[in-house]
Amino acid sequence: MALKVFDLQCEAQHIFEGWFSSHEDYDSQQEKGLLTCPVCGNAKISKMLSAPHLNVSHLKKAKQAQTVSPVPVTEAAASLTDKDLAKIQATVMQQLRAYVKQTEDVGDQFTSEARRIHYGEAKDRAIRGNATPEQRQALREEGIEVLPIPDFLDDNQLQ
Known part of the structure; x- marks a missing residue:
C-alpha cells in the first residue's frame, strides 16, 4: 500500500x-x-501545500541532452551512505533517550511540580510526567515551556 x-x-x-x-x-x-x-x-x-511526487523517469531519456546544474551539496553530505545516516539516527536516538533518563519522573504531579519549579518553590531540575494537552497549554500560557515526549523516547513507556 x-x-x-x-x-x-x-x-x-x-x-x-x-x-x-x-x-x-x-x-x-x-x-x-x-x-x-x-x-x-x-x-x-x-x-500545508506540498509538491506532489510525480513519476517522470520516462522523461529523463528524452531530456538527456538538456542538463541543469544541480543544487550544490557539500562533500560531507554527498558522501553519506544509508548506513552512515542510520548510524547518525541511532546515535541521536541514544542521546535523546539518555537525556530523558536523566529527568525525574514526577508522574501525575507534572503540572504542579512544573509550576513549583517555575515559581522558585522547588529545586530547578529537568522533570517528566503526565499532562493533558489542555494542561500543557495552560503551562505555556503561564510562560512555562513544556515538550511532549514521544513514547519511543521514554524507556519506561516501552516496558
Missing part, C-alpha cells in the same frame, strides 16, 4: 510530516481529533 505523506502545521507554527493511507484517512483522523503536534501537542492541525 502506498502511503500519502503530508506536510502538516499546528497552530503554534510547528511543521511536521504525517503519513496516511489516503486523503480520507487524514480527514477521518482530523475529524476525530486524533492528530496532534509532536512538538507541542496542539490539536489544531492543518495540511
Whole structure:
C-alpha cells in the first residue's frame, strides 16, 4: 500500500510530516481529533501545500541532452551512505533517550511540580510526567515551556 505523506502545521507554527493511507484517512483522523503536534501537542492541525511526487523517469531519456546544474551539496553530505545516516539516527536516538533518563519522573504531579519549579518553590531540575494537552497549554500560557515526549523516547513507556 502506498502511503500519502503530508506536510502538516499546528497552530503554534510547528511543521511536521504525517503519513496516511489516503486523503480520507487524514480527514477521518482530523475529524476525530486524533492528530496532534509532536512538538507541542496542539490539536489544531492543518495540511500545508506540498509538491506532489510525480513519476517522470520516462522523461529523463528524452531530456538527456538538456542538463541543469544541480543544487550544490557539500562533500560531507554527498558522501553519506544509508548506513552512515542510520548510524547518525541511532546515535541521536541514544542521546535523546539518555537525556530523558536523566529527568525525574514526577508522574501525575507534572503540572504542579512544573509550576513549583517555575515559581522558585522547588529545586530547578529537568522533570517528566503526565499532562493533558489542555494542561500543557495552560503551562505555556503561564510562560512555562513544556515538550511532549514521544513514547519511543521514554524507556519506561516501552516496558
